Amino acid sequence: MSVIAQPHVRGGSVFKDLSADDEDWQPTEIESLCMNCFQNGTTRLLLTKVPFFKEIIVSSFSCDHCKWSNTEIQSAGRIQEQGVCYTLRVTSKRDLNREVVKMDSATTRIPELDFEIPPFTQKGALTTVEGLLDRAVAGLEQDQAARQEADPEVAGKIHTFLQKLKKLKDVEEAFTVVIEDPSGNSFVENPRAPQKDESLTVSWFRRSVQQEKQLGLRADDEPEDEPPPGDDLDTMRSEVLVFNTNCPECNAPASTNMKLVQIPHFKEAIIMATNCEACGHRTNEVKSGGATEEKGTRITLRITAVSDMTRDLLKSETCSVFIPELDFELGMAALCGKFTTVEGLLTDIKDLVVAKNPFLCGDSSDLSRAQKLQEFGNKIDGIIAGKTQVHLVLDDPAGNSYLENVYAPEADPEMKVETYERTFEQNEELGLNDMKTENYQEDSEKRD
Incomplete structure (x- = not known):
């Protein structure tokens, strides 16, 4: 097996953005055995990135002797949390x-x-x-x-x-x-x-x-009922914890900082930030540090001025985002948990829907769809600039999201906070239907 060509590396990463216009995009060619006629054929490997799908490896095999060919795709990115x-x-x-x-x-x-x-x-x-x-x-x-x-x-x-x-x-x-x-x-x-x-x-x-x-995340001989190791909350509150990880952009070794912070008028949250020295990529994510609330929370903000863009906002990983005037809905896991501002959330939504959409270029592009998404991006820009008044709705069935009340401790006339009973389907998504928290010891003794 011999390598004929090597992929061109940019910015320290062998995974390049998917593009039909890049003439300098050379695949890796490997001489390999044909499983149909057992002669030598050629396997071509293409290392690329597809937004919404992380890094992938596209492989294509062809045999000049028997004309047999085969293609497949493999993920080169990390396994998601859910x-x-x-x-x-x-x-x-x-x-x-x-x-x-x-x-x-x-x-x-x-x-x-x-x-x-x-x-x-x-x-x-x-x-x-x-x-x-x-x-x-x-x-x-x-x-x-x-x-x-x-x-x-x-x-x-x-x-x-x-x-x-x-x-x-x-x-x-x-x-x-x-x-x-x-x-x-x-x-x-x-x-x-x-x-x-x-x-x-x-x-x-x-x-x-x-x-x-x-998926290889757990050893085959690992007991299923082994409890996860506990964390020292006092240490987390007073120190910034650092652990090794890989950069999500170039996969180089990096460090992630983690800190447990108290949000005023709300609860504790875990903030994690990663900074890659190899490619300069930065990312941050927020996890709720508290328990799932008894009821879900729906926060509705009427955006009336540019000053609303500076409101602090905590969007948990279980929170959905709605903008009724744009007929827009963002599912709970489309964006990770974030501690940002209203402007930061709108910018992330624009990047996710428009800038990082894989179907706006190449053979999969559609002119009418690209124009529609571009118009959506312009509407988001209008909201950020204060030209358009809309309602921003944060719907979190776990009750772990937060939006700053700039009139606190008085009521905010432009913001409404509602609590509601979760449906069976929402409890199922949160894993609460099968969770036993009452009379657990008595039921366990009866089974024994």
């Missing part, structure tokens, strides 16, 4: 063209056909919904000839199922595609961005012990 589940209701052929990033750790289901592709049975792919169906059909048809000879009855049943699977592409009836990925690195396109997609539901979940073992 798993993600995309539920797409396919109602038209246009939905078949949605871009899909499916990792090899993802489970794909079509409930209407009682069909499931288990994790780690397919390689990761950057494809479309139609591509997922074609890939499933190709996998089932692969051994049909051998099945026909060994067990004609089973082959007949699979043939009947294949016809149903192929017929889905006609979209004569609506059907559902579910992609559940414990690594959190899969993605399904929202063509209506930045507006909410009524056909697409995105939810985040905590990985099970078995899923953590499959």
Whole structure:
């Protein structure tokens, strides 16, 4: 195995932004064995970045002897803190063209056909919904000839199922595609961005012990009921803790500083900041330092002046953001927890929806969609400049978000804070439905 070409490195990172206009983008070519004819072929590796999907490695193999070829995609980024589940209701052929990033750790289901592709049975792919169906059909048809000879009855049943699977592409009836990925690195396109997609539901979940073992986050022989090590809160309150990590931009060794702080008129929060000396990238994230509140909190601010942009704001990782005048909704896990200002949150929203959108350039670009997103970015700029009055809604079912009251301790006439009872679905997302906190010792003794 010999390397023919090396990737060009910029800014200390081998992962470059995905672009169809970069002529200097050279893949890595490796001479490797063809598993079809056992002659030597060529594997091309492309190391790139896709926003919403972190770093990826796209590999393409071709053999000049037997003309066999194969492509696949692998994640080169880190595993996310939570798993993600995309539920797409396919109602038209246009939905078949949605871009899909499916990792090899993802489970794909079509409930209407009682069909499931288990994790780690397919390689990761950057494809479309139609591509997922074609890939499933190709996998089932692969051994049909051998099945026909060994067990004609089973082959007949699979043939009947294949016809149903192929017929889905006609979209004569609506059907559902579910992609559940414990690594959190899969993605399904929202063509209506930045507006909410009524056909697409995105939810985040905590990985099970078995899923953590499959991802290599937990040793196979590690006991499932081992309690996590406790933290000395007194030490965290008085000191800045430092631990080693990798830069999320260039993956170079870096240090993360962590501090437990008290927010006035609110509660404690954990602020983490990372500064990479190799590439200069900086990032910060906030985690709630308190428990989940008994009720959810909804904070509504009417932005009337530029001075509202300086209000301190704590958005937890469980908080959703709404701007009703723009028909905009940002899910709870789309942005990490942040301790910033109203202006900082709006700027992050603009960067996420417009600047870092992977489908505004290259072969996937659509002129009307790009124009619509650019208009959305201009509206955000108008809000920041004080030209447009809107309502900013922070909806946190865990009750751990905060927005500064500049009139404190008096009531703020432009801000309304409401508490509400969580729904069963919200408790399920927070992992509260299965949490036993009362009479635990008595129930444990009864089971024993």
